[in-house]
Amino acid sequence: MPDPPRHRQWASLQLRTYVIDRLQAAGCVFAEDEARLLLGQASDEAGLEDLVARRASGLPLEQVLGWAEFDGLRILVDPQVFVPRRRTEFLVREAASQVRAPAVVADLCCGSGAIGAALVARLGPIVLYAADLDPAAVRCARRNLTGSRARVYQGDLFAPLPAALRGRIALLTANAPYVPSDEVRLLPSEARLHEALIALDGGADGLSVARRIVAGAPAWLAAAGVLLIETSERQAAQLAEAVAQAGLTALISSDEDSGATVVHGRRPA
Numbered sequence: 001m002p003d004p005p006r007h008r009q010w011a012s013l014q015l016r017t018y019v020i021d022r023l024q025a026a027g028c029v030f031a032e033d034e035a036r037l038l039l040g041q042a043s044d045e046a047g048l049e050d051l052v053a054r055r056a057s058g059l060p061l062e063q064v065l066g067w068a069e070f071d072g073l074r075i076l077v078d079p080q081v082f083v084p085r086r087r088t089e090f091l092v093r094e095a096a097s098q099v100r101a102p103a104v105v106a107d108l109c110c111g112s113g114a115i116g117a118a119l120v121a122r123l124g125p126i127v128l129y130a131a132d133l134d135p136a137a138v139r140c141a142r143r144n145l146t147g148s149r150a151r152v153y154q155g156d157l158f159a160p161l162p163a164a165l166r167g168r169i170a171l172l173t174a175n176a177p178y179v180p181s182d183e184v185r186l187l188p189s190e191a192r193l194h195e196a197l198i199a200l201d202g203g204a205d206g207l208s209v210a211r212r213i214v215a216g217a218p219a220w221l222a223a224a225g226v227l228l229i230e231t232s233e234r235q236a237a238q239l240a241e242a243v244a245q246a247g248l249t250a251l252i253s254s255d256e257d258s259g260a261t262v263v264h265g266r267r268p269a
């Protein structure tokens, strides 16, 4: 993350130390890095106090700042909207290698629109359709995709997409919720309390939403089109089996550094 702009380097060393101490006392593990970001965001001491108080109360850093860094972009993040995770950059890299502009791309369960925004930044003028069930996520995605040719819809998985897209999607991406219902309580409080449950809870085995995406994918993918879904390492084999049962050619890829796992499903040409 770059240093704050010069006009914001107003903070004294004492103030810096004060912010770090407050954050450490609140249990923030990366207090020094976070202090630098909060100092860079605030324009005066009152604003800084507000940011520090919100962070110390347990709000995710990205929701306090109003943005998250993702694939080299600043993605705007609204309250209760899922904060894009850095591991999802692996799905973006994998997805970007599959198509070229002006391919038709759809991102289901788009949340803040981070995946779509990153694909637009990497690929240029793709024809992007994004959708999410949560109206707050849809509003946030629209903000992040302003200026692109993307269309953002609200509704359940494929339901809000234009029917004319059936059989025409070259790349279908999804980072759907995949935490098993009875493990949601084990998540860090930042996620449990400040991200919508619908963004986290993937049903009994964590694959309820992903399975529905896989089942719908063959009808929406173009010939040789590909589906990419983020999942966990332990769920990948089961999800790949569902992909194969849906008539798609399944593949699992993973990234050791970020711990990310992606299941691919290609429709036969």
Ligand SMILES: C[S@@+](CC[C@H](N)C(=O)[O-])C[C@H]1O[C@@H](n2cnc3c(N)ncnc32)[C@H](O)[C@@H]1O
Pocket: 082, 083, 084, 085, 088, 108, 109, 110, 111, 112, 113, 114, 115, 131, 132, 133, 134, 137, 155, 156, 157, 174, 175, 176, 177, 178, 196, 198, 199, 200, 209
């Ligand atoms: C884990 S979050 C991922 C958000 C975004 N793709 C990202 O990577 O930052 C999952 C998203 O799926 C959405 N979602 C959950 N169930 C859905 C459904 N049935 N139809 C559409 N979206 C859904 C949630 O609202 C949430 O925004």
